[in-house]
Amino acid sequence: MKRSYVIKRILYALFIFIVVLTLNFFIPRLGVRDPAERYYPPQGAMSDIEYEIIKQFTREQYGFDVSTFQQYIRYVRGLMRLDLGTSLRPGSPRVVELIGQRLPWTLVLSVTTLIISLIIGLLFGTLAAWKRGRWQDTLLLNASTISVALPSFFIALMLSFYLGFELELFPAYTNPNMVAEFDWSWNAIQVVFNNAALPIMSMALGGIVGYSQSTRNSVIAVTNEDFVITARAKGLSHTTVLYKHVLRNALLPLATSIGMSISGLIGGAIIIERVFNWQGMGTLFLEANSTNDYPLMMGIMLFLSAFAILANLVTELFYAILDPRVTVGDKR
């Protein structure tokens, strides 16, 4: 892979990151004359003079007492130290700390869902492509329309109702002590997956159908290519054709779509986490929102954006490895 291509893509990613962090910096300052009032809203029985003094303290504490440009510089400097700011929660935990606590839990959901939907999707998609036109194929087509039309949170609600409340197979809501009592023991892992089962089921449905559809299309497309027809004409067996030629090329575009969905791994589960009260990044963000915790909110947004940029970059480079033609003639 050409080095100039790699460097170009990295620089470009950096450029996007800088734009995004600038936006991130300015958004909470939207429509507010005095950010200190937003960070420390006035308490009822305080006098005006007292409140002014408190605002001054707040300004100093959060660095609003310097010019906007200086605040920006401080912000960028902080980012270089990997400091995303300090939350407004009592005790002032750092944003990176909070993210670090919650991120693994979101990943438990997302990664498990990804793996499950990928594997099942691949298998079913190949099957549907192989049996093109038969009932497996039509089933897939209908399923894919249905899965888009049925919002995942609705499926989540129905699942939590039937499997959770009525049949009591899985807990309808996440046990709030699951995180605190997790000690890497086998029992604790069982508890985690017991609680994660319903959220994963809600998310996996859409994923399975999606990957099946993509695989099927990809496989069909490749199957009709000249070189495959050539291979068949040469007399190679079905299986050999399937494995050596079709899948290899069909999976190529699939790899990039996986890369795309990786960036959705973290931020994508907000609604599902909310339905089940799963203590992950999604609920962290919603908590920050309900308590007007701006540093935490913007910190998470920046983190998600940075992750998306990184995921894109990795995907592009990976794709370039698989298909070097992309690195040439990259006209933009």
Add this chain to the structure above:
Amino acid sequence: MSQRNVLLQVARRGGSFLSLVRKIWQHPKGRVGLIMVGCLALVAILAPVLAPYDPYDVTQRAAKGLRPSWEHPLGTTITTGQDILSMLIYGSRVSLAIGLTTGVALAVLGALMGVMAGYIGGPVDTLIMRIVDILLVIPTLPLIIVLTNLLGRSYFVIVLVFVAFGWTGLARVIRSLVLVLKNSNYVKAAELAGASRWYIMTKHILPGTSHLIIMNTTLTCAGIMVAEAGLSFLGLGDPTAISWGKMLAEAQGGGALLFGAWWWILAPGAGIFLAVFSFMRIGIVMEEVFNPRMKASSSIHKLFKHLNHSYLDEVFRSMEDDGGAESTEKPDPAEPSTTEGGHD
């Protein structure tokens, strides 16, 4: 070369909107879709007539938490005693209104950007594509949540963010098509004849992309309706309006699961499903209507597939959890030449 010709023929596949509708009607699945959309529109428009009670009218409340009965076919809500069937009917208004408004606005903005980027090229193209890259990276749902916090909860903010972030997909698709159309003979002829850029763009290029736009708009509307339901579910919409997503949120928050009132959850869910399903049906049927010949040729099929579906991801990505699953290509389709053949 051959595929370019086919594309051009697609683009030029003439006929007015009406003939399009007729063709969809002739398709059996399309007919179902059209009927469903028609019914949906009727329900939304005639809501005050169709609904047995007026859910906005506080005097028409009944006892709270009634089970389905003849007076209240879907029972009443536990929190306020409103008739659920009437809420369902009125909820269609919000979904439809937002879906269509956003869809149309996205179509306009996306097509405009795509055509400009594709046709004018050069710095305009670069600028637009850069903006697209930046917009793609910012997570939509958290952003909407932040903006609702700052600017107040209303559908206006939601529509604004959808439009501001959603045009990227359509723009890219249109841009690819425009790049092909740009080199077609009759466009070149018009340029030689001295026609202005805008003239060419509006009179020649835009009509060529119109079918693509219409089809994508239909699918976008479907996606927006799902996304709006999700946002209303989180409580980010107008608190006084009745929407299906909000009904689901009320159901969950009001303890429907505790009381065993599964119908309260099923009803809005079914509403969302039917509305989105009907739009999607029409969209998919449109695709088949346009390109009956495309099924035969695989690489064209592949090209078209990625032209169509690659942007739905961006709409769905923040809402669904494995949103990338629909696309088959890198969401930055290079020129068609890179998609040919395979390699051992």
Add this chain to the structure above:
Amino acid sequence: MLTRRGWLGVCSALLAATIVVLSGCQRIEYPCRTDPTNTLYVGVVQASFPSVFMPWLSRDGIAPTVASMLYSTLFSYDDETGEFSPSLARRWYYVDAEGKPIVTDSGSIDFDRLETHGVKTLTNPQTGKTERYLTVRVELDPRARWSDGRPVTADDVYYTLDIARNNYLSNHAGALAWTADLLHLYSSSGKLQLQGIFTYDRGAADCGYQIDEAERDHVVYLHVRGVLGAVTSLFTTVLILPQHLWEPIVSRESQLNSRNPDARMQHLYQNPVGCGPYVLDAEASGPALIVLRRNDLYHMTREDSSPLYAVETIRLILYQELNVAIYAVMQGHIDMLDAGLSPNYVRLFDGRDDLFVSVAEGTYTQTLVFNVNPVASAQTPMRSLLANTDVRRAIALAIDTEMLIRLVANGAAAPMSAGLIRESLTDFYNPSADILRGEHSERLQRANDLLDRILPEKDEQGYRLLDGERVSFSILGHPGEIELISFLEIQLQRIGIGIRYQAKGSSPETTYLWTSRFDMTIQGVILSLANVDIMLNAHFAALGRTSNYGRLVAPDLAAAIEEMRSTLNLHRKYELLRDLQPMIAKLYYKVPLYSPQIVSIARTDRYTGYQVVPGATVFNTTNLQQIRRLDSSGRTASSPSGSPGSPVGIVAAADKE
């Protein structure tokens, strides 16, 4: 692409993953169901739990409740009777110029002598004005201990009150501690300008305040403002901190209320040392769990020396959603829920013998507040209508509170007098202030008559017109109040006034209350004996960032409130409080809608003996002190530290010296 071995690898990985995932499929036993110990599992519905328990750091959520269990105030207060009960301190009285107690023969405060002999004056160095003040002597309970074993002394009280007044070191922690009536003043640079707290080692003798050698560690003298209410907040809201732990750590760089605490302070935040009935088990606690263990060193006990609090361990479990928590109680995952439920849920608990449903009288009142005096920039013709008392009176008369109680609150609410004081506060409730009662149709007629004189014109739909424009007001509220506002809309339609819902904005400075950008709003009002001094002023007299949203300016009322606040005669004070109520009622500024009851639930299979406490959920000190743990056979277990079935008599022996 993949060889046979490759496929084998994939399949086995798949199998392993499936096993791991499917291992989750089993019924989990919740600890509450199997825990045999005297542990109460309490569900709390919040967005998140605090991780620090510095009592002045936060007013949100469960933090103040937990802080009040970990720390103590000097006295506790009975809202209904106005009596102080001992907590950290056993006794207090005013002293006169010679240092003698101003008490009657029976031991209660001698109000007649207070005015003549108790009041002194000083010059306030900050304002230059002369101020009246009283001297109070407080005697601490010598048995009081911090949870690390050290005794609670007068130095702790001095330190706490002193730093509350010193913003330089405490970063306005004092604003959360309500010490404004203590005349102990610091400059903004941390210099003591006026001393108002005296102990044996700190100037008591110089002022002539008597403290014996033997009691030197347990007596504090305070200079408080010359009003009766000055001691109330000082004694009952200020949580005393241990000086020996905080003083070495607090500095200008590391302030008491700092949002960027250093390591030592962080440790102290998270491992609080208090003298309250419970101690935080910091190791067992986590982000969704707070474990409190009964403090063996707690000095207040029953007469037979058994612990005052019957519950040994409390586990507070975080639920972020109310329905989840209710489900948990119904399934037995927790014993009780510290949250007020909507009355809609009561039906759910019908017929369940294992649940105790507490419906307690509420202490706060939903009121409709008018913007009677907007700032000039927010003045509109509609709002100028609201300045007219008769218009407000008509609106108040037209509101059908019974209908609201029935339909909005599902019957779980009580009407409230227009004087805004609860009937149960018999000592000073004034029935003549209850002017909004009566037959609704008759009130409606009166309202219409009143408005016919002011706004005679109506449009086709029956709404009144002001200069040709329909009279319509917006009510500022949050989404939970939409129902209420819709009902008000209907009710006011019958007098020809239009109403619409206006959403509260996301931040105070861009909306409403302190900028007068609203017509009406819904406000919760709590007036009780403990807070009348501050609250009446904040609601009806003071301007600025107070609870006086509509900027009412009523000189007579303000003067009466001030007199009530400053009189030193308790009987006169109650008299004035009674007189204030009709005055407030007739202003029709904050019109009461209803007082919601507090509905909460608890399970009866592990504990029994719950009581309904007005103004509280089932999680309250009374219940914590007296509920009994049942053993597995359902009989009351004998508590390991004392006789079962001890009577409710709470107060510790006060004179065990």
